[in-house]
Amino acid sequence: MKLTKAQRSTLHAMFGGRCAYCGEPLGERWHADHVLPVERKLQHVRGKGLVPTGELYRPENDTIANLMPACPPCNIDKHMMSLEDWRGKLSRSLDVLARSQPTYRHARRFGLLQETPKLITFYFERVAQPEAA
Ligand SMILES: [Zn+2]
Numbered sequence: 001m002k003l004t005k006a007q008r009s010t011l012h013a014m015f016g017g018r019c020a021y022c023g024e025p026l027g028e029r030w031h032a033d034h035v036l037p038v039e040r041k042l043q044h045v046r047g048k049g050l051v052p053t054g055e056l057y058r059p060e061n062d063t064i065a066n067l068m069p070a071c072p073p074c075n076i077d078k079h080m081m082s083l084e085d086w087r088g089k090l091s092r093s094l095d096v097l098a099r100s101q102p103t104y105r106h107a108r109r110f111g112l113l114q115e116t117p118k119l120i121t122f123y124f125e126r127v128a129q130p131e132a133a
Pocket of ligand 1: 071
């Protein structure tokens with residue numbers, strides 16, 4: 001859905017100008033993320049690869065109530081995942097790094113890292129229920 005300037009401004013202010021997921025300031029090129037994915041239909045275009053057709057597999061999810069302000073890295077990483085699928089992917093980040101990045105394994109082996117595995121809590125969840133200090 002194409003947002004009006006007023007809708008986009010309201011969405012931007014939803015979490016004080018911060019990404020709903022990581023809490024970083026949004027910056028100028030922020031995204032309106034569909035919490036429940038809309039799953040864009042893609043078609044292969046010669047010389048361009050896969051290109052969105054403009055059609056959605058789940059048009060029922062294309063509503064203002066289903067949008068969250070997101071920084072581009074969060075929106076791109078979440079892609080078409082549900083929140084719980086993305087939370088699971090993020091929770092496995094240390095394992096993925098250890099498996100795929102020799103530099104990470106060396107840093108771990110030589111004690112340069114302090115890993116803090118924990119349940120991923122999104123910014124919008126933290127501001128709704130602040131953790132006890
Ligand atoms: Zn973010």
